Amino acid sequence: xxxxxxxxxxFLRPFGCGWFIRExxxxxxxxxxxxIDPERGAPQADINYEYKEALxxxxxxxxxxxxxxxxxxxxxxITEDQAEKVRxxxxxxxxxxxxxxxxxxxxxxxxxxxxxxxxxxxxxxGASSIQGNYPQAPDRTxxxxxxxxxxxxxxxxxxxxxxxxxxxxxxxxxxxxGWPHRKVRNTGT
Numbered sequence: 577x578x579x580x581x582x583x584x585x586x587f588l589r590p591f592g593c594g595w596f597i598r599e600x601x602x603x604x605x606x607x608x609x610x611x612i613d614p615e616r617g618a619p620q621a622d623i624n625y626e627y628k629e630a631l632x633x634x635x636x637x638x639x640x641x642x643x644x645x646x647x648x649x650x651x652x653x654i655t656e657d658q659a660e661k662v663r664x665x666x667x668x669x670x671x672x673x674x675x676x677x678x679x680x681x682x683x684x685x686x687x688x689x690x691x692x693x694x695x696x697x698x699x700x701x702g703a704s705s706i707q708g709n710y711p712q713a714p715d716r717t718x719x720x721x722x723x724x725x726x727x728x729x730x731x732x733x734x735x736x737x738x739x740x741x742x743x744x745x746x747x748x749x750x751x752x753x754g755w756p757h758r759k760v761r762n763t764g765t
Contacts, residue, residue, distance in 0.1 A: 590634035593677060593685060594733040596627050601695065601721045608633050617698045617720030624682045628672050636667035686719075688736045694725030 596606065600623055605611030607630035612618050618626075640663040647654055677685070689695045701715035732739045 592734055593627060594736055597623060598733050600626055614720060616700055617718040619716040619718055620686055624679055632670040632672060636670050640666045688740050692736055692740055693722055694728055695719045696722045
């Protein structure tokens with residue numbers, strides 16, 4: 577079994593944001609997310625919510641599998657009901673803020689997808705929750721994949737920032753990991 581925590585930096589995510597957005601807008605209902613109509617699309621806030629929930633489910637599933645594996649290896653006889661309770665317990669423990677990507681970062685990321693021409697607005701809009709207190713607030717805009725977004729391969733979707741700015745290469749990637757107070761050894765790369 578491979579440990580998912582790298583030597584340096586934070587935890588790896590079970591899947592990337594770009595991959596999830598593409599699969600979600602294709603209407604596949606990936607990782608337990610709510611399936612949508614690909615022609616109708618979905619608002620950014622809904623996509624972000626489904627991404628966070630899917631990450632939480634995948635993380636809880638991996639944690640539960642490790643716990644159940646250890647229990648089985650120690651000789652315990654685990655029923656399906658007990659395994660499900662472990663999964664539910666682990667899902668409750670997962671913080672929805674456990675990834676570094678906050679909503680603003682998601683919007684910046686989604687903006688790159690728009691600049692690449694991989695997503696487009698649809699004609700559908702919907703009322704936003706803020707309109708209850710501020711009627712002048714804009715409606716929720718729905719987005720769907722374009723033909724270019726459907727045609728882009730998985731390697732491009734895995735890192736749209738490098739796709740959008742190939743001249744930067746890996747030079748714009750952060751040299752530090754972790755919190756600012758933690759010293760990071762320079763490995764010469």
